Amino acid sequence: MSQPTQERAITMAILAMGGEGGGVLADWMVSLGEHSGYWAQTTSVPGVAQRTGATIYYVELFPRTPGGAEPILSTMPTPGEVDIVLASELMEAGRSVLRGLVTPKNTTLITSTHRVYSMMEKTSLGDGRVDSDSIIENCMKAAAKFVGGDFSKIAEESGSVISSVLFGALAGTGRLPFSRQEFEGAIERSGVGVAPSLKAFARGFDYAEKILKPAPAGVPIQIGIKPVSVEETKAVTDAAISADPVAAVGARLKKLAAHIRDTYPASVRATLVHGIKRTTEYQDVEYANEFLARIASVYELDLVHGDGSFRLTQETARYTALWMTYEDTIRVAAIKVRARRFDRIHKEARAKNEQVVGIMEFLHPQVQEVADTLPTALGKWVLGSKPVNALINRISGDGIKVNTTSAFGYTTLYILSRLRPIRRRSLRFNEEQLLIDAWLTTVMDVATTNYALACEVAETQSLVKGYGETHANGLANFNLIMAELPRTLASADPVARIRQLREAALAEESGARLRALL
Amino acid sequence: MAERSFKEEVQKLRIPAGEEFHGEGILAVTKALLQSGVSYVGGYQGAPISHLMDVLGDANEILAELGVHFENSASEATAAAMLAASVNYPLRGAITFKSTVGTNVASDALANLASGGVTGGALIIVGEDYGEGSSIMQERSHAFAMKSQMWLLDPRPNLTAIVDSVEYGFELSEYSNTPVMLELRLRSCHLHGSFITKENKRPAFTRKEAMENPRRDVSRIVLPPSSFLHEQEKINQRMPAAIQFIKDRKINEMISNGKKDFGIITQGGLYNTVMRGLQLLGLADIYGNSEIPVYVLNVTYPIIADEVEEFAKDKRALLLFEEGQPDYIEQNINSILRKADATAKLHGKDVLVMAGEYTPAVVTKGLLSFVRMYAPQLITENDLPGIVLPPDSPEHPMAIKLTPQEVHMRPPGFCTGCPERPIFSALKLAERETGKHHVSADIGCHLFSILPPFDIGATTMGYGLGSAGAAGFQDASSDKPVLAFMGDGGFWHNGLTSGVGNAVFNESNQVLVVVDNAYSAATGGQDILSSAADNPIRSTKHPIERAVRGVGVKWAKTVTNTFKVDELRDTFIDALTSKEPGPKVIVAQSECTLNRTRRERPLAAKAEKEGKRVVRERYGIDPETCTGDHSCIRISGCPSLSITANPDPLRKEPIATVLSSCVGCGLCGENAHAAALCPSFYRTQVISNPSGWDRFKTTFRNAYISRLQRGIEKRYEGIEPELVSA
Numbered sequence A: 001m002s003q004p005t006q007e008r009a010i011t012m013a014i015l016a017m018g019g020e021g022g023g024v025l026a027d028w029m030v031s032l033g034e035h036s037g038y039w040a041q042t043t044s045v046p047g048v049a050q051r052t053g054a055t056i057y058y059v060e061l062f063p064r065t066p067g068g069a070e071p072i073l074s075t076m077p078t079p080g081e082v083d084i085v086l087a088s089e090l091m092e093a094g095r096s097v098l099r100g101l102v103t104p105k106n107t108t109l110i111t112s113t114h115r116v117y118s119m120m121e122k123t124s125l126g127d128g129r130v131d132s133d134s135i136i137e138n139c140m141k142a143a144a145k146f147v148g149g150d151f152s153k154i155a156e157e158s159g160s161v162i163s164s165v166l167f168g169a170l171a172g173t174g175r176l177p178f179s180r181q182e183f184e185g186a187i188e189r190s191g192v193g194v195a196p197s198l199k200a201f202a203r204g205f206d207y208a209e210k211i212l213k214p215a216p217a218g219v220p221i222q223i224g225i226k227p228v229s230v231e232e233t234k235a236v237t238d239a240a241i242s243a244d245p246v247a248a249v250g251a252r253l254k255k256l257a258a259h260i261r262d263t264y265p266a267s268v269r270a271t272l273v274h275g276i277k278r279t280t281e282y283q284d285v286e287y288a289n290e291f292l293a294r295i296a297s298v299y300e301l302d303l304v305h306g307d308g309s310f311r312l313t314q315e316t317a318r319y320t321a322l323w324m325t326y327e328d329t330i331r332v333a334a335i336k337v338r339a340r341r342f343d344r345i346h347k348e349a350r351a352k353n354e355q356v357v358g359i360m361e362f363l364h365p366q367v368q369e370v371a372d373t374l375p376t377a378l379g380k381w382v383l384g385s386k387p388v389n390a391l392i393n394r395i396s397g398d399g400i401k402v403n404t405t406s407a408f409g410y411t412t413l414y415i416l417s418r419l420r421p422i423r424r425r426s427l428r429f430n431e432e433q434l435l436i437d438a439w440l441t442t443v444m445d446v447a448t449t450n451y452a453l454a455c456e457v458a459e460t461q462s463l464v465k466g467y468g469e470t471h472a473n474g475l476a477n478f479n480l481i482m483a484e485l486p487r488t489l490a491s492a493d494p495v496a497r498i499r500q501l502r503e504a505a506l507a508e509e510s511g512a513r514l515r516a517l518l
Numbered sequence B: 001m002a003e004r005s006f007k008e009e010v011q012k013l014r015i016p017a018g019e020e021f022h023g024e025g026i027l028a029v030t031k032a033l034l035q036s037g038v039s040y041v042g043g044y045q046g047a048p049i050s051h052l053m054d055v056l057g058d059a060n061e062i063l064a065e066l067g068v069h070f071e072n073s074a075s076e077a078t079a080a081a082m083l084a085a086s087v088n089y090p091l092r093g094a095i096t097f098k099s100t101v102g103t104n105v106a107s108d109a110l111a112n113l114a115s116g117g118v119t120g121g122a123l124i125i126v127g128e129d130y131g132e133g134s135s136i137m138q139e140r141s142h143a144f145a146m147k148s149q150m151w152l153l154d155p156r157p158n159l160t161a162i163v164d165s166v167e168y169g170f171e172l173s174e175y176s177n178t179p180v181m182l183e184l185r186l187r188s189c190h191l192h193g194s195f196i197t198k199e200n201k202r203p204a205f206t207r208k209e210a211m212e213n214p215r216r217d218v219s220r221i222v223l224p225p226s227s228f229l230h231e232q233e234k235i236n237q238r239m240p241a242a243i244q245f246i247k248d249r250k251i252n253e254m255i256s257n258g259k260k261d262f263g264i265i266t267q268g269g270l271y272n273t274v275m276r277g278l279q280l281l282g283l284a285d286i287y288g289n290s291e292i293p294v295y296v297l298n299v300t301y302p303i304i305a306d307e308v309e310e311f312a313k314d315k316r317a318l319l320l321f322e323e324g325q326p327d328y329i330e331q332n333i334n335s336i337l338r339k340a341d342a343t344a345k346l347h348g349k350d351v352l353v354m355a356g357e358y359t360p361a362v363v364t365k366g367l368l369s370f371v372r373m374y375a376p377q378l379i380t381e382n383d384l385p386g387i388v389l390p391p392d393s394p395e396h397p398m399a400i401k402l403t404p405q406e407v408h409m410r411p412p413g414f415c416t417g418c419p420e421r422p423i424f425s426a427l428k429l430a431e432r433e434t435g436k437h438h439v440s441a442d443i444g445c446h447l448f449s450i451l452p453p454f455d456i457g458a459t460t461m462g463y464g465l466g467s468a469g470a471a472g473f474q475d476a477s478s479d480k481p482v483l484a485f486m487g488d489g490g491f492w493h494n495g496l497t498s499g500v501g502n503a504v505f506n507e508s509n510q511v512l513v514v515v516d517n518a519y520s521a522a523t524g525g526q527d528i529l530s531s532a533a534d535n536p537i538r539s540t541k542h543p544i545e546r547a548v549r550g551v552g553v554k555w556a557k558t559v560t561n562t563f564k565v566d567e568l569r570d571t572f573i574d575a576l577t578s579k580e581p582g583p584k585v586i587v588a589q590s591e592c593t594l595n596r597t598r599r600e601r602p603l604a605a606k607a608e609k610e611g612k613r614v615v616r617e618r619y620g621i622d623p624e625t626c627t628g629d630h631s632c633i634r635i636s637g638c639p640s641l642s643i644t645a646n647p648d649p650l651r652k653e654p655i656a657t658v659l660s661s662c663v664g665c666g667l668c669g670e671n672a673h674a675a676a677l678c679p680s681f682y683r684t685q686v687i688s689n690p691s692g693w694d695r696f697k698t699t700f701r702n703a704y705i706s707r708l709q710r711g712i713e714k715r716y717e718g719i720e721p722e723l724v725s726a
């Protein structure tokens, strides 16, 4: 027989989620191939592909020779033998690596680095997000060439979809034996949304070309391939604040800020500044003073028992500020009526000037919450009175909708927001202050014997959040863990133990998992 | 109206003879049917052949021109029974459905059909839903072919091969008076490729001729004594005829460029994967020139003993690629070899895998171990593809370890704005009051409820069998009724009788929820009896509630808007606590959003362009009031309700956010109310081309609100640093 030829097909896999245009991308590739004199074959797993699940499309191309035989193309990718992998999102790129589709031998991996969170990440009670950096790092290790960028942003800026950007980036890598015009031809032939697609294509093209240019020696490669995270931005702002706390506040808080600058180490200043601003916005400068007074005693202990990191001061300050500004009706109303919120919503709705925007709130004030905001005595009476209970339930039992853009709706929320002066005399205010002080006392008690554990006790406050039932559950879990403290202290590894308890509380809302551990 | 329209693509069915046709497998099959002079076509949708049904539906005009009758059958059994038209008349008929589930449903009719045999060609196109991407139990259609003695075609995944198989499938059927099954594998249905066309043919004999000149032949009816005769016929006449035809037409292929004393036998459907494996090992080229002889079974039942013996004659060993289990073909070939006293040793499942898909990895590894056994010198050991290396080798494609903790599963789920989601939100809320119930689930989009965040549903026994699956749970001493779900598709398929009628007759107290989204949505949005849309070629708008009352249900309630979560929750509580005997049926109605938006979005865009007043809605979450506990997500799971980094300088946990893909279905607001979540949710309404009144109101309101807002900002002065003007 004749010696078998060594030619092989060009192999490409596309990983996308249902409805993200992976199919369109595959169709463009086929059109591109067929118009450029190639045999083209694509396959996908049909059926539920429309419905948000992860989907893989597979394309093979092989040059036609006049009168030549038809090649045998594979309908499935072989791990280790895929030339080009395109992923519409970072976790999908991770999936291509997990499945062995990407190898350092021959694979160009082109992926958007933005995240579409999985259900597991979204439903966590705390922070369930996976580490993007680790996925990116593994992708770079796995691929021969890696082209990653926030293509979702590029797509949005060009008024198009990710598949156009990916197609452009594919062209930009120069991995396929087709000209840019041939690529663009495929988009033009498809006939829908051609102009924006071509715009996004061009940006993807430039991006890939730029990123693949060999970087000058010594320059770290590929900066900015990942969207700048909010956490990174926060760190930059905080550094500026701790360098000059006074500049970070307005006239009413300059004195307190100066005090923070003169008294506290740099590592905790930003948190304290955020704390005084938050408490002032919530109540008044007096309240900010109370906040600082609370932290002062913790700081003194930290100086004696701490390890120099001031983690205890830092975390206690964070959670004290959050707890002191607990979510009551007045705070919610105050946030809802502010001008900056209106601006944000207009932007988010992409409303043009000539369009009219309406905002409708979904509120559900329960008897407890109404009573909470009333002066202590009145609040107690409301809670105890059956007829009043029934009345409130009648009005808001099924929730009420408030049109904040109407005069009546706005006025209602406005009036609520102006109840701030009576907050100090309200039922809940006094209860919360007692709880805060009790918790602070515990933190400080523990700090004298076990500094690390004290930090954990401070952080445990993060369980108390949300509204209504979620808040009640969180508080109950928090109380359970606090009650367990003496035993936790006596255990072999108290820090590990309290962390375990906290994770159990986060794993399951009703606290069943936590109670099982106690 | 189906989810995907093939109106444009079906024009390709008119391509004249001799041209190159480019397109998907489903279109190629349709073209092949027309080229074969088919007279009538039926079927039931289901992946992977849903789109074949859509193509046929969209091609109705072209079919009609050629005198072809097409039906959306009520079930696979209906479709199979339709082939009765080919028993007495030379009419070619084809049906299609998802297999093995559809074949299970059809098997009674198929067995009857196969017993009496056919005069006109009868082709059963089964979409083999096996392997990655499959949504059903992993079984083989092969068993059905064997048990009823129908011939099974498994063509190579290549459009030319598939088109040819349709054509010779009809001929084989007629030649051997036996229905023929054509197995289309999952990836072949949407395989894009090309083939050279032939002329479309009008059927030579028409249905009209048959109807006006009725014929009967009692020996074709399955009743003793004919049924005994049929069995003899199958073995003594039809099978030998089929074998003759397959041999004469050389349907199975022997490819032997190289003369070796060992060879490969493969199912046609696996051919491309096997050839790729050989290529990777340096034993074949991309054109299919192989150093090792290959025998391709384009017919996998019956296996042709003569051909096998011939192929095995001068060989020491054979490797058989047969996907799935049991290993019917392996047993069959072993028996042939044994009877022929052949010396060739047959390998198969021993070097491959007994259960599971024959992926390129499995196939290539199997080939390697086989060749190493019989001709190790053919293998270049230092140039092996990565996938066959030991898993701990740094060259192995999975050497970079990303864990499933980092790369989460992403199963399909309810779409953004899906009207079925609020049904399960409401049930979760109802169960807070009534406690948990045993839930019998069904097949359809609503089965996504078994996944997080809902985690509802304990079993699913098949399409339309949700209610039947709850039948065993009856105990007068319990006041906690079981709950069953059923989709509208399954309801009309069989659920009305197998479930509702059964529950009435047996005095079940179950609560049955029929999810009525106006389409057979899971299979691609096909119309059914209760569809709300007008369909020019079908009769629609037959309400489900009327049907259940018709079979004797007393407690029936239709909720016409599933987004009213509180109403639905209360209906659930009512039904679950009702003391009334007999089944309680809740029809939960709302149109599938995927289909609705597809219909409405272009209209809205057009109206906006024309200067008409158009209201667009979406939801949002205030980042400052959201505390990041994600309880909203846990009762919704909408893809557009997600998380984002917390902008609050003191908080670390991500907050909830509504993505711009939100279609404003309203569930977020309903849940915020019904579950008393939090005050963070709001709805934004954007009015394009506002009316004069809109504009007047807005001017007044804006003036009023801005005044108050200026006052508010004054009171906050002195907290943030003043902006220094340059």
Ligand code: SF4
Binding pocket: A466, A467, B621, B625, B626, B627, B628, B629, B630, B631, B632, B633, B655, B656, B677, B678, B679, B680, B681
């Ligand atoms: S939007 Fe409301 S329910 Fe959702 S995470 Fe935020 S506070 Fe919780």
Ligand code: SF4
Binding pocket: B416, B417, B618, B619, B636, B638, B639, B640, B641, B658, B659, B661, B662, B663, B664, B665, B666, B667, B668, B669
């Ligand atoms: S309103 Fe909520 S549930 Fe409905 S589409 Fe928008 S985000 Fe999804």
